[in-house]
Amino acid sequence: MSKSFVLVINSGSSSLKFAVIDAATGDDVLTGLGECFGLPESRMSWKFNGEKTEIAIEGDDSHHKIAIGKLVGLTEELGFSNDIVAIGHRIVHGGEKFTKTVRITEEVTAEIEALSDLAPLHNPAGAIGIRAAMEAFPALPQFAVFDTAFHQTMPEKAFTGAISNELYTKYGIRRYGFHGTSHYYVSREAAKMLDKNIDEASFISVHLGNGASVCAIENGKSVDTSMGFTPLAGLMMGTRSGDLDPGVIEFLIKKGWTTEQVFDALNKKSGFLGVSGLTSDARGILDAMEEGHEGAKLAFEVFTYRVAKYIGSYMIPLSNLDAVIFTGGIGENSLPIRREILNNLKLLGFVEDEKGNESARFGDSGIIAKSEMLDAVAMVIPTNEEFVIAQQSVELL
Structure with a gap:
């Protein structure tokens, strides 16, 4: 054949x-x-x-x-x-x-x-x-x-910015979202693992890598996501700031910064790198924490807190929750980061399966926590964006 x-x-x-x-x-x-x-x-x-x-x-x-x-x-x-x-x-x-x-x-x-x-x-x-x-x-x-296509199912209330409507109609300023192929792939794989019909399944997909985003998925469709008009919005990332009071931009420009300097700082010198003053790599952050580096410890705490806060807020657009899915380089492999995020989700009833969490790494999928309160699980699924691209290309043939 x-x-x-x-x-x-x-x-x-x-x-x-x-x-x-x-x-x-x-x-x-x-x-x-x-x-x-x-x-x-x-x-x-x-x-x-x-x-x-x-x-x-x-x-x-x-x-x-x-x-x-x-x-x-x-x-x-x-x-x-x-x-x-x-x-x-x-x-x-x-x-x-x-x-x-x-x-x-x-x-x-x-x-x-x-x-x-x-x-x-x-x-x-x-x-x-x-x-x-x-x-x-x-x-x-x-x-x-x-990357943006999966998020085009977001309702108007989710993608509309609280700004003049002219900025949307004239310049297209709205929430677009990214990492769409990754969120699409892991949600379909999660439905298979849980033996659910994707059209009747709801997930919070958490893609954590040097770029990071969260996506609320209702009945297989994206209904909200953390990245916005650009990939700068949402979670703290390797070198990106994530959500930030836009007044900071005006403040720095009044201090003499150019717009190029401001956005270079927000895109390339923030996140893990900026908070730790050390590195943009999560592995380096964890190694430095073990050696007592205070900046690395703070970066770890800010990152895990913000991820958990987004997961909690993304209960709002969903009518039910089947699973929280961790994926991406950090989400698939970093046991301490997943563990701390789960610790921050105890109010939602999530209890870590320590053995499951330790096993679901380095290419292996698995359930890492359960919430009896929500009748939901937390799980790890390695993403495969290239497979999505290959599949969708062949389907259109």
């Missing part, structure tokens, strides 16, 4: 992540990364059958184009080029235009570029990746999967 592989591409401004995914199983056949595009150290690496290979990317042409061109040769060399049936592109922002995965045309690519005001660091890069892939793989159907 022939395979159905999908080449998944995630194009950044100076990078290109890629994977060849078996659309039936979700298994990675090939994974790779191009990075430092535009710089002398531009390079591309990939893993196949457990072996890693790295090469330099050289040439005056677009390094995205060069890297994707090398991908063509690589798939032929490794012998599965004929099994690739589609290419799926991760696109960060679909605005209100794109509510689901779409097949890419020139008009779709132009629309993605037109939405660049909403995601100036991501959408232009996504369009570059699309154009390079269309040129390199002209015979393959290609699809765009949007």
Whole structure:
């Protein structure tokens, strides 16, 4: 029986992540990364059958184009080029235009570029990746999967900002939300694990990584999420501040800060890094805590408190709760962070299953706590956004 592989591409401004995914199983056949595009150290690496290979990317042409061109040769060399049936592109922002995965045309690519005001660091890069892939793989159907699409089911009361309606109608300022493919995937997997119909199941999905967000999911649909107009809103993250009094921005500008300095601080020098004064990596925070570092301890407490506070508040949009789902690099692996979040949820009746919490790490799913009061569980499910992109691309074939 022939395979159905999908080449998944995630194009950044100076990078290109890629994977060849078996659309039936979700298994990675090939994974790779191009990075430092535009710089002398531009390079591309990939893993196949457990072996890693790295090469330099050289040439005056677009390094995205060069890297994707090398991908063509690589798939032929490794012998599965004929099994690739589609290419799926991760696109960060679909605005209100794109509510689901779409097949890419020139008009779709132009629309993605037109939405660049909403995601100036991501959408232009996504369009570059699309154009390079269309040129390199002209015979393959290609699809765009949007981070924001899953959240387009939010009701108006959830996505509307308490600002002048003109700012929404004129500039599109509203809550969009991100990490949609991750929240979509883990909610479907949770329903399977609990033997529930996704159309009748409700979850609070907690994606914790260097970027972090919470999503309330009612009957399989997103009804609220913590990230907003941009990914800066919501939870404290690795280097992002999360929710902040906007008056702080005016205050700093009056102190002589430029807008670039303000948003550089909020996006790149806040979160774990800013509070601890040490690192943006959760593992580094936990290691420093063990050594008695007060800044790391405070960062840990602020982060876990804010996550728990969002989980508690997201009981409001739900009529019932089947599970709280932890996912993402931190959510899947950090036992101390999950434990502290659960400690903060005792008023909701959650009691940790210590053995279950210790076991559900490093790629393993499992139930880590139960609440008899809510008839709900807390669980860990490793996310697989690439599998979602592969599946939805094949479905549209």
